[in-house]
Structures are given as structure tokens and as C-alpha cells.
Amino acid sequence: MLNLEHIASFLAVLRAGNFRAAAHERALSQATVSQHVQKLEAALNTCLIARSHSGCSPTQAGIVLQPYAESLLSINTRVLNLMHNQQVSIGASSNIGVYLLQPYIKSFMAETGGQFPVEIVIQKNPVIADKLERGEIDVATMEWWDDRPGYIARPWRQEELVVIVVPDHPWAKLLTVPRALLVDVPLLGGEPGTGTGRLLLHHMGETARDMQEVMQLGSTEAVKRWVKAGLGVSIVLSSTVVEECRAGTLRAIPLEGAPICKTLYVIWRATLRHDSLPLRLAKWLLDQDTAAANTQLEVAPQVCTAL
Structure with missing residues (x-):
């Protein structure tokens, strides 16, 4: 040892x-x-x-x-904190950590009077899953979950996928984008491992197989910049482009037909004590309807109908 x-x-x-x-x-x-x-x-x-x-x-x-x-020293510190409910660590996939998680954590810290420090780890989805399994984080928020044993995963939010284009793009005035149109344009990819490709394939079948992903840019922020530069179009979570749509620098357009929505998950170890701080945070994420989250939900329809 x-x-x-x-x-x-x-x-x-x-x-x-x-x-x-x-x-x-x-x-x-x-x-x-x-x-x-x-x-x-x-x-x-x-x-x-x-x-x-x-x-x-x-x-x-x-x-x-x-x-x-x-890693060993970090886990040792986290175990000691966990035993005394002193600190909690939450991992978030990039889109969740950058665009969605902040109001929930702010509300949680306000509710607990800031007495429990919250460590935030933002990484790609597969990395967050591995960190949860290695015990480096207590709770995970992810864009998919692979049902590995020993964990509890609960649906948290539904996020619609939308097509983003620049305001002078020929599609900018469309109310919806016919799915067949996506076959003939350069499609910019964001972060790998988010499950978006599998979701599109499930809903769109062969149309998704025929789409031409010309670049894998690594993040939604990079995708938005490249779309603004006129280098292609992309498909992203609607909540990631709220600010750009308000500012008029991008247009977000739903796909034709039934909305394609991605389920986001909150995941934790099944062995957590019922009174533990990580489980308290996980349930907070699932149960709380923060003002900031409400704002996101109210803005999303405006992003699409203002086109």
C-alpha cells in the first residue's frame, strides 16, 4: 500500500x-x-x-x-470533506458547465448560506463520466449516460437542437429548416462525445448519415465563431445561443417536424448516504426551478419565433 x-x-x-x-x-x-x-x-x-x-x-x-x-491526494481530501459534509464537487459537460449550471449553483449556495464550497469541474462528457467513476467528482451533469452499474441517473432538462446560421444566410428567414437541406451544406461539428450525432441519427435516419461534417471544432464556442465567420452552419443546443440571438449575430432555427430534444442528466453514486451533501446538491438540481432557469425557458421560444 x-x-x-x-x-x-x-x-x-x-x-x-x-x-x-x-x-x-x-x-x-x-x-x-x-x-x-x-x-x-x-x-x-x-x-x-x-x-x-x-x-x-x-x-x-x-x-x-x-x-x-x-489524484490520490485530491481523492483523500475529498473523502475527508465528504465525511464531514464540508465540500462537494460537481462535474459538468462543457455545454452544461458553460451555459446552464451557473444559476443552479448560485441558488444552492444562497440557500446553504455559502457554508459548503462547491468545486466545479468542466470537461468533455466522456471525461466527466470517467471522473465520476474514479471518485474525483461527487455529482455529474451530462448530455448522455451509458447506464453503467452502481449509479443513479435522473433526467434533468430537455434541450432542443436548433440550426444556427448568420443573419444574411439564405435560411435566416425560414421558420423551420427542412432536414433534407442539411445534406447539401458544410456542417460544423462541436465537441465530440456529446451524443448529438447519435441523437440525430436516431431521429433523422439516413438523412443524418448523409450530412457532411467538414470540421470538428472541439467546442460550441468555437462553432459559433466559425458560423459567424460564414464558414458553415451547425446544430447546437438552443440554450447555447440565447445571447447571440438576442444580439442579432446568429439566427437559431428549429428543424422541420417534431422537435429533436436532448435529455440532460444528473448522475451520482448509488451508495451516497441519504443525508450526504452530494445527494442534497443532486436533488437540488432536479427539484429547483430557479429564476434563471425560468428565464432560459421563456427566452427559448422567442429565439425561434423572432426569425
């Missing part, structure tokens, strides 16, 4: 660049820090730190160990 004190000293040496400064940081003697690193190296049967007169640097093994060591 690895000793967390030894790991903490190893990371301190990497941060400080030498054993003396690491000892000062950890309020330990230099000999103790040196002993910690030696014992960690013995436990792993490898050299982790290259020592020289100019300072210390990680060996290749030390480089490999570093992110795992940081």
Missing part, C-alpha cells in the same frame, strides 16, 4: 525543486522528506527524482507517477 504522506512529500519536492524548500512547505525536517521519497521509491522499486546540485527533477517514472499521485 502506498503511503499518502510519502506521496505528499514527493509532490512537494517536484513543486519546490529541492528537498529543503519541500521540507519548509510541509513543515517537516529535510531528513524526513528525504526519507519519505526514499520509502516511496523503495515501495515502487524505481527512482522517482533525479537529484543534482542544480535541483531536483522527476525521472521518467516520476513523470508517470505525478498525475496519479496528485
